Amino acid sequence: MPRPREALLSRERIIAAAAALIDAEGLAALSTRRLAAELGVRGPSLYHHFATKDEILDAVADSIIAEVDVSFFGTLDWREALRRWGLSYRAALATHPNIVPHLARGPGRRPAGLAMANAVYGGLVAAGWPPARATHIGALMRYFVTGSALGSFARGFVEDPDVYGERYPHLHQAHRLAEHQRSVDEGAFVLGLEALIDGLSRTYERTVGPLPPLAAGRPSSSDSE
Structure with missing residues (x-):
């Protein structure tokens, strides 16, 4: 034929x-x-x-969320699981920043999105977090990750040194930020993620109980930069 x-x-x-x-x-x-x-x-x-076109958009969004690794929940300490999930989550979204506004609406009926939410929520509750707080942490991480993927802080500064001049003396090196875009943006995300987890750890100790020490061999922040 x-x-x-x-x-x-x-x-x-x-x-x-x-x-x-x-x-x-x-x-x-x-x-x-x-x-x-x-x-x-x-x-x-x-x-x-x-x-419909919206069904296509949902399918594209879900294919990107399917790249996010949530296998750490239930196998690692919740702090390390949250850290590794955050890095994987941002990596997937940073590769496809144009779809982020659609993803920011939430998982809707998308299978991968719902599976991710289920794994994160279940892992946090199993680690001792109250259900309401587990929901808050999942929402907080979505705000943090999607916000970081929507745009580049470094690329927000033009490469013309004359723009800054004497009027903005503390920004005399700002014209160089764009050429270091990846290290600036990734470094800021890792710093924020570590600060977020540190803050959540203190909240856990105040409201739930003592935290066990993290296992030896935990990757340092520099491993992800």
Whole structure:
């Protein structure tokens, strides 16, 4: 039999093409017409797999959350689990920053998003956190991680030293921040994550009880920079 002239579609192929388009041009660039053109098919072909554009967006978002490692909960001390989850969570979102505004709405009905929330909440409650506090910690981490992935602090400063001059004497090196964007942004995130966990540890000791010492061999912050 002759091969079909129109490329065969699958959910996975649609998701991959939509993710690539969003990564390259942002959320506003995604439409079913544009996506169909990128895939070399007619628009109605997409509706055999997704009923609406929002369903495609949800699938892209969930494919990114599926990259986040939550296996640490239930196997490591909650502090180390939270730390490693935070690093994995940010890494996934920082690779796909244009989808973050959609992800920030919450997991909705997305399976990977719900599985992540379930693992984090369950791990924190099993570690002794009251259910309400476990919910607060999950929300706090989502705010912190998504906020860090929405933009770059370092790239917010232009590379023209004349912008700062004598008017902003404490910013005389600010024009160099953009060239160190990765180390600045990752360093700030790790510092914030460590401070957050330290603060939660003190809250745990005040409200739940003594904390066991962390196991030897815990990675240092510099391992992630």
